[in-house]
Structures are given as structure tokens and as C-alpha cells.
Amino acid sequence: MPPVRSPAPDPVTRAPVPLDACALARAIDVIGDAWTLLILREALCGVERFDAMQADLGIPRSVLAARLARMVEQGLLERRTYRDPGRRGRPAYRLTEKGRGLVPALAALRQWSRTHLAHGPSLLSLVDHDGVCVETRLVRADGQAVEDLTAIRARAGPPVG
């Protein structure tokens, strides 16, 4: 049978939780910026060099320098020095474990784009080590898959049962 459409989610006059007590808000503070997200995309593609990112994204060099510095400071990227044989040592920006932790969010975003934006091709996939595509699933704490997104709501209170 089709999932029961929840009734009217009753409106609320104000949000139940201030921004500084909200994990989601703190995450938005870090990644709530188009260039930052696009740089993460570059890093996921294995692009590590300043000039390559600049050319791929068409980002102003000054902005890229600022973003990279901030992302290193925040621990999303690490700046190591890479040396091509017979070439000068150059900085290489790599995803840290913390940066890689954003993969599920990026995967979910990509899926959303494919189902709800749909225009244009989608030539980039996120794959596991052996080339198998990965995707996100929304599940309840009890393990059941969530089938009806309209029932989802944000509520005050730390994760309980």
C-alpha cells in the first residue's frame, strides 16, 4: 500500500533551538559557501593543485587562496608538499578524514540534483574502491528505511529513541 501522507505538519511560530545550539547550523557555517563545496568536489576528483582548481572552477585566484587557507585551518584539507621528479616542490591540497566525512552529504546532494533538477547530464559519479557507485539511504534509528519524506521534521531535543 502507498505510504500514508501525513496530515498538515502544524506550523510553529519560532524555531525551537537557537543557531548556536544546533549542529546543523554549525555545519552550515563551515560549508555554506558555493566555492567551498566546489573545492571539495575538486578534491574528491583528486585535483590537488592550485592552478588546476582555478582553471576547473574559474574561481578568482584571490578567492581560491582564501578558501584553501580557511579549509586547511578548519581541517577539511591538508596542505602537503608534493614534488614532481625534477620539478619544484609545490603545495598539494588533500582531503583529510574530516573532509572525507562530508562524502555522504555530497552524495545526497548529487542524488537530489538528479531526481529534482534533472536538466543536463551527470557525468560524475561517486564510486567505491572497486568502481561500484555509492549512494545514501535515509533510515530510522531502528534501522527501518524511510519511505515518506513528508513525515520528516526537525524537533528540539538531542537524539533519543
Place this chain on the structure above:
Amino acid sequence: MPPVRSPAPDPVTRAPVPLDACALARAIDVIGDAWTLLILREALCGVERFDAMQADLGIPRSVLAARLARMVEQGLLERRTYRDPGRRGRPAYRLTEKGRGLVPALAALRQWSRTHLAHGPSLLSLVDHDGVCVETRLVRADGQAVEDLTAIRARAGPPVG
């Protein structure tokens, strides 16, 4: 046994896919903005009114008006007219199905924040209709759970096997 740490993901000189052929990039174009994401948070909390959002977020009224208009235009929110008994009719902004489709991405972001940002409380949860918390899982196309994020990589080519 512990997951095998993948070797060095070989660096790449340039991204394999241009921005306009990338679903992720198109999504970033829509939600790659801190205010937009915070407004989605408000909507998920059930906040529908201009003044309430403005007060919750501390966003400049001019910016809020512009963002709401854009989000309605993009189909993330719908602007219906709500009338309190004995009060004037006022616009109410509600998540559309398209907007709700972003819940998995927001859930993933929140999870990331809790595991990698960690400072401060996290008083907001995403719950199903009966109050059970929801979260995202990263799985492979073959259904297997992904245990090692370091193995994930972005690759050219539409989703295959």
C-alpha cells in the same frame, strides 16, 4: 578485521568533468549559500513566517526577501496564504516535495557536524512521524554498507554497476 586503508589515491591534473555536466555542481548552485540552507532549516522546523525566520536567523530583511523569492522560484518553497482567525491573510512559506528532498543531505550534514565538529550542544533532531530519529547511511549500489570513506572517489561516467 579493520578495514584496509586504501593506498594513495593517485592525484589527477584536472577534474574529469566540467561544471555544467555535473549534477553535484548544479545542486551547489541552488543550495551553496548559508542563508538558503538556514532557511531550509527553519522550514524543516515548521517556521513559515517572514518575521519569525528573520528573528530566528538574524538575517537582514532585504536578504530574506530575496532568498525566499529565489527559493520559491526554484521550487524549494511554496508561498501559500495563511489566515489566522480574525487576522489578516499572510504569506506562509512551506517546503515543497522538492525542498523536502534535501532532507537526506541536511541529515548527513548534521551527522557530520556531530562527529567532526563536536563543540557545543546539538539540540535539534530530524525525526520521523512517530518521533524516531532518522539518519543517513552510505551504501554501495549492490546494497553493501560502505565502511571506509577513504576509498570513495569521484569518477567520470554516469552511474554504472
Place this chain on the structure above:
DNA sequence: CCATCTCAGTTCGTTTGTCGAACTGAACGG
């Protein structure tokens, strides 16, 4: 030794967007 190439940043003037406080205007109640 000097010129040249490569590539990661910086500098700087212009343009665009954000900020925030004040204002507008439409609907209701008294």
C-alpha cells in the same frame, strides 16, 4: 650568469552583494 618558464600566491581598482536601520503599505481592531 642571465633569461625564461612554471606555478602559487598577492595586489589593487571596480563592481557586486550584504548589512541594518528606517521607511512603506496593506489589513485588521478598537
Place this chain on the structure above:
DNA sequence: CCGTTCAGTTCGACAAACGAACTGAGATGG
């Protein structure tokens, strides 16, 4: 009428983004 409520708009000060040109360090070659 007049005051209140609330969704926007207006506007000046400020900050950030933009983009083109420049700097500087290390490697190569004549």
C-alpha cells in the same frame, strides 16, 4: 480615524567577490 501588526522595500555604509596584472621562488637552458 488611529494604532498595531507584519511583509516587504529603500538606501547609505561597508565588505566581499571579481579579474587582470604583478610578485617571487625554483627549475631549465644557453
